[in-house]
Amino acid sequence: MSEARVVLQNANLINGIGPPRSGASLAIEGNRIAESAEPRSGDRVVDLAGKTVMPGLTQCHFHSGFGPAPTLGAAPILGLDAAPPYMGMIAARNAQTALQCGVTGIIGSSNGDNLDVCLREAMILGLVQGPRIIACGHEFMAPGDMADGTNRSWFMGIQHSGLTRRLSGAEEFRAATREEIGRGCEIIKLSIGPGHGSAPVRDMCYLTRSEIEAVVDVAHGHGKLVRAHCPSRIGILECAHAGVDIIDHADRIDDEGIEATAKSGASITPSLLWTTRFLQFAESWDWNLGPFPIGEGFAETQEQVMTRLRGVREDFEYTCERLPEMVKAGINIICGDDFGFPMMPHGDYVSEYEIYTKTMGFSGLDVLGWASTNGARVMAPLLGEGSEHGTLTAGALADLIIVDGDPSADIGVLRDRIVGIVRDGEFVRDVA
Numbered sequence: 001m002s003e004a005r006v007v008l009q010n011a012n013l014i015n016g017i018g019p020p021r022s023g024a025s026l027a028i029e030g031n032r033i034a035e036s037a038e039p040r041s042g043d044r045v046v047d048l049a050g051k052t053v054m055p056g057l058t059q060c061h062f063h064s065g066f067g068p069a070p071t072l073g074a075a076p077i078l079g080l081d082a083a084p085p086y087m088g089m090i091a092a093r094n095a096q097t098a099l100q101c102g103v104t105g106i107i108g109s110s111n112g113d114n115l116d117v118c119l120r121e122a123m124i125l126g127l128v129q130g131p132r133i134i135a136c137g138h139e140f141m142a143p144g145d146m147a148d149g150t151n152r153s154w155f156m157g158i159q160h161s162g163l164t165r166r167l168s169g170a171e172e173f174r175a176a177t178r179e180e181i182g183r184g185c186e187i188i189k190l191s192i193g194p195g196h197g198s199a200p201v202r203d204m205c206y207l208t209r210s211e212i213e214a215v216v217d218v219a220h221g222h223g224k225l226v227r228a229h230c231p232s233r234i235g236i237l238e239c240a241h242a243g244v245d246i247i248d249h250a251d252r253i254d255d256e257g258i259e260a261t262a263k264s265g266a267s268i269t270p271s272l273l274w275t276t277r278f279l280q281f282a283e284s285w286d287w288n289l290g291p292f293p294i295g296e297g298f299a300e301t302q303e304q305v306m307t308r309l310r311g312v313r314e315d316f317e318y319t320c321e322r323l324p325e326m327v328k329a330g331i332n333i334i335c336g337d338d339f340g341f342p343m344m345p346h347g348d349y350v351s352e353y354e355i356y357t358k359t360m361g362f363s364g365l366d367v368l369g370w371a372s373t374n375g376a377r378v379m380a381p382l383l384g385e386g387s388e389h390g391t392l393t394a395g396a397l398a399d400l401i402i403v404d405g406d407p408s409a410d411i412g413v414l415r416d417r418i419v420g421i422v423r424d425g426e427f428v429r430d431v432a
């Protein structure tokens with residue numbers, strides 16, 4: 001922790017609460033935002049004319065283990081990953097990449113080998129640099145769900161390897177939640193229904209009400225969170241009523257789902273980049289090259305593939321229509337997607353934000369809020385007392401970025417014009 005204060009002057013300030021303010025000052029004292037930005041003797045004073053100061057970004061659907069596989073096709077999808085040491089290196093690299101992109105907080109999504117927990121420990125010990133992390137573990141799935149029943153490697157009896165964990169019945173779900181938490185996880189991930197991205201949504205819920213409630217009961221009892229891959233209308237209702245904290249994707253949310261989610265206080269991660277990239281790839285597929293390479297586990301005719309793609313596009317357009325209503329209902333929208341998948345490299349986070357601003361017409365300021373403050377709001381209670389961050393107000397933890405330009409006018413400047421990154425009061429990238 002540095003002793004001298006750093007006073008940032010003359011900046012365009014986006015503090016995570018109100019509209020941007022020009023000519024504003026802010027001081028960092030220790031690891032917090034200071035009460036007063038009035039320079040004192042010994043302070044380092046930095047003039048930020050033409051630059052913006054805003055809260056650090058939060059990636060709220062972060063697969064630390066997704067990245068290039070050592071040999072393409074060596075591991076059956078989601079069942080087996082590469083060797084744990086290799087996965088650990090991928091996770092360390094992803095954390096470093098995220099931090100260098102201005103991401104100061106991440107909420108984990110499913111991963112194997114206790115990667116998120118190890119990452120958190122390695123960062124505490126100074127072995128790896130990365131954002132603050134809320135650690136996730138295995139994705140709980142029912143036997144026969146999309147990651148299991150259609151997995152062509154079923155005969156290998158993989159079950160608990162990789163990032164999924166197969167469970168059946170409330171007692172198994174309850175016991176597994178206790179175990180994951182005992183191993184250091186802070187957010188439990190559930191697989192609730194098929195669809196999102198490369199497959200159409202079906203209106204069903206893989207898990208029973210008692211299974212979902214068992215997980216929420218144990219997790220909340222320990223002060224932890226629950227998130228769910230949850231694209232279906234019925235699944236959203238079940239999760240909102242059970243008290244799931246993060247509803248991932250929410251593709252087929254309807255009026256009742258919007259109302260239930262708003263009432264429950266759950267956050268939604270729309271993650272519309274993966275679907276966008278998948279559709280771009282799929283709809284321009286040249287069938288002369290052979291069968292379409294991204295399937296659902298079983299062989300499909302061309303006609304079946306085309307029907308699937310039409311379903312995915314309908315889901316995508318439906319979600320885009322519904323997103324403004326989710327926002328209007330006051331649902332906490334957060335950003336993050338399956339980065340590390342093919343066509344989705346870690347570090348390409350701004351492309352998701354641009355779908356909301358450029359394609360859908362949301363204001364830059366709104367989307368900056370989703371991408372920073374809203375995620376921090378979910379993280380803070382898990383980080384312990386005094387861990388408020390995501391707003392640049394006196395006493396908050398100093399996690400912030402300095403941008404050359406105004407990201408509320410053009411969010412694209414976050415791609416290559418972040419000139420300063422501060423995590424916990426320390427400059428990770430010092431503004432020149």
Ligand SMILES: [Zn+2]
Binds near residue numbers: 109337
């Ligand atoms: Zn995911």
